[in-house]
Amino acid sequence: QVQLQESGPGLVKPSDTLSLTCGVSGDSIRSYNWWGWIRQPPGKGLEWIGYIYDSGTTYYNPALKSRVTMSVATSKNQFSLKLSSVTAVDTAVYYCARTRWLRSPFDYWGQGTLVTVSS
């Protein structure tokens, strides 16, 4: 059974960089899948942040592209998200998820982690 688990600070200061990691078990990061991040502000809908492939190829949300960096750590079977220059509007539950190939749905999700941007 594929499982994903987000980890990282729950509180980030405005203008700082948000950093999260997603640990994968039950599947290999190098298994030809794409790995993604989605976020959900409190009481609001889902917003796609981006995808990464194990080769490092990425697709980012055009609205966030200038602030997003994703990376893969194959030796640790995990992938990461960095979002720079955060403000209060970046407060959200951040989910990591797997998709089998580009354009396909997210079939496995992490439980999500709440990140609050506040001083």
Place this chain on the structure above:
Amino acid sequence: QSVLTQPPSTSGTPGQRVTISCSGSSSNIGTNAVNWYQQLPGTAPKLLIYNNNQRPSGVPDRFSGSKSGTSASLAISGLQSEDEADYYCAAWDDSLNGHVVFGGGTKLTVL
């Protein structure tokens, strides 16, 4: 403002059939498959329908999806109290080098 448009809310009584619409454009629903997710309160989204009308293993056949042109629909028949959740449509959008777009979500209340 979400790229895909869904009604904010809908409701039904147990046993009824309800539908949730999702409207897009030629760059997303018009040329790509639609997926639907169910989000129960306090939990992560779960894939409910993929490739317009396919159900993952374990999803009851009470749930069905369809697509026509630049719109899609999710139908839930034999409504049950445990179906009370938020439902999101999603699709790949070919514009701006390609990206995923979600609908704003529909809150389903079982009366």
